[in-house]
Amino acid sequence: MSQRAVVIGGGVVGAASAYYLNKSGWDVTIVEQKGFGSGAAHGNCGYVCPSHILPLPQPGVMSKTLKAMVSPNSPFSIKPRFDLALWSWLLQFARHCNEKDMLATGVTLQRMLNSSKALYEELFANEPIDAEWQESGILYPFRHEAGMEHFAENDKFLREHFNHGADRYDGDEVVKLEPALKSGLAGGWHFPGDAHLRPDKLMSSWKTLMESRGVSILEWHQFQGFSNGKSTKATRAVTSKGDIEADAFVVATGAWTPLLNQHLGCKVPIQPGKGYSMTMARPKLCPKMPLIFEEHRVAVTPWPSGYRLGSIMEFAGYDETINPKRIEMLRAGASHYLHEPTAEPVVEQWYGWRPMTPDSLPIIDRSPALENVFIAAGHNMIGVSMATATGKLITELLNGTPTHIPVEPMSVKRF
Numbered sequence: 190m191s192q193r194a195v196v197i198g199g200g201v202v203g204a205a206s207a208y209y210l211n212k213s214g215w216d217v218t219i220v221e222q223k224g225f226g227s228g229a230a231h232g233n234c235g236y237v238c239p240s241h242i243l244p245l246p247q248p249g250v251m252s253k254t255l256k257a258m259v260s261p262n263s264p265f266s267i268k269p270r271f272d273l274a275l276w277s278w279l280l281q282f283a284r285h286c287n288e289k290d291m292l293a294t295g296v297t298l299q300r301m302l303n304s305s306k307a308l309y310e311e312l313f314a315n316e317p318i319d320a321e322w323q324e325s326g327i328l329y330p331f332r333h334e335a336g337m338e339h340f341a342e343n344d345k346f347l348r349e350h351f352n353h354g355a356d357r358y359d360g361d362e363v364v365k366l367e368p369a370l371k372s373g374l375a376g377g378w379h380f381p382g383d384a385h386l387r388p389d390k391l392m393s394s395w396k397t398l399m400e401s402r403g404v405s406i407l408e409w410h411q412f413q414g415f416s417n418g419k420s421t422k423a424t425r426a427v428t429s430k431g432d433i434e435a436d437a438f439v440v441a442t443g444a445w446t447p448l449l450n451q452h453l454g455c456k457v458p459i460q461p462g463k464g465y466s467m468t469m470a471r472p473k474l475c476p477k478m479p480l481i482f483e484e485h486r487v488a489v490t491p492w493p494s495g496y497r498l499g500s501i502m503e504f505a506g507y508d509e510t511i512n513p514k515r516i517e518m519l520r521a522g523a524s525h526y527l528h529e530p531t532a533e534p535v536v537e538q539w540y541g542w543r544p545m546t547p548d549s550l551p552i553i554d555r556s557p558a559l560e561n562v563f564i565a566a567g568h569n570m571i572g573v574s575m576a577t578a579t580g581k582l583i584t585e586l587l588n589g590t591p592t593h594i595p596v597e598p599m600s601v602k603r604f
């Protein structure tokens with residue numbers, strides 16, 4: 190008889206974990222508190238980007254963070270409040286703002302990103318999943334020469350330390366590459382190895398595939414704890430609609446994970462990093478490839494079926510409101526670069542909570558309290574980009590086989 194696994198959380202990390210577990214012979218049930226794929230997995234920008242090697246904590250970032258805290262119009266903001274968990278998170282973040290940690294973290298992130306991209310390629314080549322996967326790279330256009338030159342330093346650093354470079358396009362050369370851009374920009378940098386997909390389609394298509402293979406997906410079932418008697422092994426997941434027995438459990442609850450700390454036997458320092466997106470019909474002059482306007486911190490994703498602007502990072506706790514000013518910042522930012530920054534109809538205005546750890550690495554580890562409970566959470570701004578590698582790692586951990594990437598740097602004991 191197959192071993193049974195319960196995956197808690199039907200986000201992109203839970204989906205990938207369930208997929209690889211099922212593929213290796215586990216009998217899998219996913220428990221999701223709302224609809225499958227309704228968390229950060231839903232309205233994100235869909236980049237699968239091996240170029241996002243460097244973590245958020247970098248030398249000099251802390252002073253920018255402090256400035257952003259007092260500027261209401263910054264795309265990065267922290268709602269000032271007395272919240273011990275937030276201040277402890279910020280302290281840990283500050284401790285990682287040095288080159289040594291940045292390089293060490295980059296090594297693990299690069300392994301995760303490269304493995305994930307290869308696994309997505311395999312997934313889309315071999316499975317009936319339609320997620321509008323495209324490998325057109327990601328372009329960073331700049332209005333100002335200073336932006337181009339700052340990126341040039343970044344490019345040099347990435348080439349030297351990670352053997353990963355971008356291609357430079359000066360002046361209107363960038364418009365030849367991407368005709369949706371206005372002329373007169375300083376130029377742009379293109380990472381040709383990046384890819385993108387449509388996240389909501391990935392999730393619905395993956396759901397259909399997994400259900401056809403016998404994975405049971407229980408929506409509107411909220412996980413509330415484990416039942417283990419006095420044993421160090423959990424026997425059941427307790428949910429709002431009854432208990433589910435299993436041999437192993439995977440907690441993939443994204444930004445909600447710290448709310449489960451008492452059940453996991455550890456303090457998971459994840460803060461919800463709220464981002465926004467706006468999804469529309471395709472403009473007539475639609476970009477051919479994803480664009481990141483770093484000077485205004487707006488990201489653009491085009492698909493055959495639509496078009497999205499996304500960005501913003503608000504540390505405002507578990508706040509569920511949509512701030513119209515934030516949506517307006519997306520529109521205004523894109524208008525500096527694109528002939529047609531927006532289009533009608535606007536299909537959705539959305540927010541999602543990125544699961545932010547203070548060092549930018551996810552947690553992929555066994556719970557310190559229960560030996561058959563595993564945590565797969567804290568994927569920060571690149572959870573789609575790291576989901577498939579995470580699913581494979583979780584499957585290796587549950588099977589007790591060697592992992593294809595060293596998992597020690599992602600241990601929960603590092604905090």
Ligand SMILES: Cc1cc2nc3c(=O)[nH]c(=O)nc-3n(C[C@H](O)[C@H](O)[C@H](O)COP(=O)(O)OP(=O)(O)OC[C@H]3O[C@@H](n4cnc5c(N)ncnc54)[C@H](O)[C@@H]3O)c2cc1C
Nearest residue numbers: 198200202222228229230234236412443464571572573574
């Ligand atoms: C605006 C924006 C743009 C982004 N763009 C990109 C991008 O381009 N590329 C990229 O790689 N990443 C991107 N991200 C980040 C990415 O969305 C996240 O890193 C990723 O979705 C995290 O996946 P997850 O499965 O851990 O969390 P989620 O997708 O949030 O899933 C967690 C799930 O767990 C469920 N859950 C929580 N608690 C319980 C419970 N007690 N019981 C049952 N279920 C529970 C939740 O309902 C949720 O469905 C973006 C994020 C935002 C906000």
